[in-house]
Amino acid sequence: MQVKDIMTANPICISDGASLRDAHLLMQSRGVRHLPVIAESDGRYRGVLTHKKMIASVVGMINRYGAGALDRKERFTPIAEVMEVPGQHLGTDEPLTVVVDYFIDNKSGCLPVLDADMRVIGIVTSSDFVKLAKRLLQQQG
Template sequence: MQSRNVRHLPVVSESTGEFIGMLTHKKMIATVLTMLNKYGQGALDRKERYTPIAEVMDTQVQKLGLDEPLTIVVQYFIDNKHALGCLPVVDEQNQVLGIVTSSDFVKLCQRLLLQP
């Protein structure tokens, strides 16, 4: 996440490639802080290495289809400002096609505002 400068990663099943959850920077930080408080600095590295993604990822995630209207997406971000901050886009087989983030909408607003 750090090397690619991303805050959200879709998690897919190794066997089927289907979307199963979302790993977020925010959730990872919260998990590390919890470990730090519980186990202390000395054990943090070891605990962090052996914590499976399944324990950190969010599985209750709203998803979008390709034909979802942007008005629905915008309303989701307005209504869920403390949620993940992203929505995965999946096809009929639950395969990840991409993600839409709240930052994408800020960039879209910038482009629209700068148009003559």
């Protein structure tokens, strides 16, 4: 099996010009835990914002500035300050054995799937592997 067999195609992305508040609202409204970040200028992949990283940033703001300042701090915190910068990414033909090893070794929750022009075409998450495990278990009967 390959990445294209389990990836979520055309994932919800966010612009690198967005704020942490924008990302927070987008994650809540769309029910996602990972947002690939794309350049506003050309749509190319810039990084990823995970729910875990966003929550850590929000908790840090509350601890440092108090709950009353959270909304203002989120609005003025650019995504670029909290996103994980480009690291590992996938192509559609990557074998799933390589991907699962990466997830285990790096305790990662997602990897973006990019085309040759560094544009996001999909995402693979740990949830995709759980869905695959369910499907395989059901096939075994």
